[in-house]
Amino acid sequence: MKAFYSFPLLFLPSLVSATPSDLTTIELDKRACTPFKNPLTNASGCCDIVSAQLFWVDILLGIGVCCPIGQVLEGFNCVTPSSGGSVCSGKAVCANKTGVDLGIKYGHCYVLLSLNNNYLGHDNALKYVVMGENPGVVFRVCGDTTTCTTSADQYVPVNGTWYMQDQMGDPNGSGFAWLGGAGDLNIVNSTDQALAMGGSSTCFGGNCAICITFPPGGAHAPCPLTPGQSHLGIAANPNSCQNFYWQEVSCRSENQLAECQISPSTAKSESVGYVAQV
Missing domain, CATH: 2.80.10.50 (Trefoil (Acidic Fibroblast Growth Factor, subunit A))
Known part of the structure; x- marks a missing residue:
């Protein structure tokens, strides 16, 4: 699982010397970068939706978690889904410990x-x-x-x-x-x-x-x-x-691109595919 990361400006092509292909890449990165705020750290940045997927916690407040493509959000953790990421036994839930x-x-x-x-x-x-x-x-x-x-x-x-x-x-x-x-x-x-x-x-x-x-x-x-x-x-x-x-x-994700189902379970958080604002 990747942690938060950022790219120093020196890695980006100079706009003065950039070739047309470089400028195209920069514009593509801008379009693919969806801004959000981490629910635990309140750090602001953006999710590179080319390689990751943004799961909204509160879309009105712009709070979300970024997970790699193919993973889903459980609590605030990005995990590889089991059985297609769905929870659907059809059975009524019973007490784990009766009386407890x-x-x-x-x-x-x-x-x-x-x-x-x-x-x-x-x-x-x-x-x-x-x-x-x-x-x-x-x-x-x-x-x-x-x-x-x-x-x-x-x-x-x-x-x-x-x-x-x-x-x-x-x-x-x-x-x-x-x-x-x-x-x-x-x-x-x-x-x-x-x-x-x-x-x-x-x-x-x-x-x-x-x-x-x-x-x-x-x-x-x-x-x-x-x-x-x-x-x-x-x-x-x-x-x-x-x-x-x-x-x-499965819980419902307020993903902007597609309607997905998630299964939240834990409270730990690590966002991935995240580009810190510089």
Whole structure:
């Protein structure tokens, strides 16, 4: 894995003495260099997308990580993907240690399947609904609402809390969003409105499930919908909860050139293909 690197100006051809081919190379380098800021060091530079690939952490803030072509981003690490870089067993997540954790991990991504086998997604607006017009929203379990690196790759403990980063986001926005709001819960773009979530391990039909709550309250369906459908809402009673089978999937990358799937797991970072500004 390459580390951060920079090219002194003396290696670049003088613009006065440069040949036409040299000037063409310089112009190509400019076009291929995508600026970004490292999420851990805040160092600014650019990613040479000819030999590397930029994975956005927050496209609005210009925060990203540069990985060599053929590698993907896990947490803030660039790694060679296994099995094509996808996580897709189709099995419901179970506790790693019964009574100790819930089986889901911080920094990992999941889709939620209701007990009547319908995925949680968006309706035709911004509300979260089972069997909606845009089902199967990918959620990243985050221990914080900034870099999503708190306790990365660790199991969520029993009585632990987390935030749900919506990897699809607001259809009218430009990046990831959060599950939050009040009443019928919906997509929120402000981290201040993101809701902390809790849950407990349950079992239905021989499959592991997690019954979600919104501490200090519970969770319920706040209004009637078509049979099979359900909105998410906060309940005053902390014992009220909504059951879902959690299936781990690859997270989504906000890559400018192509839509890729990534599988975040660790919190260490080394950017590659990076050219420091000089």
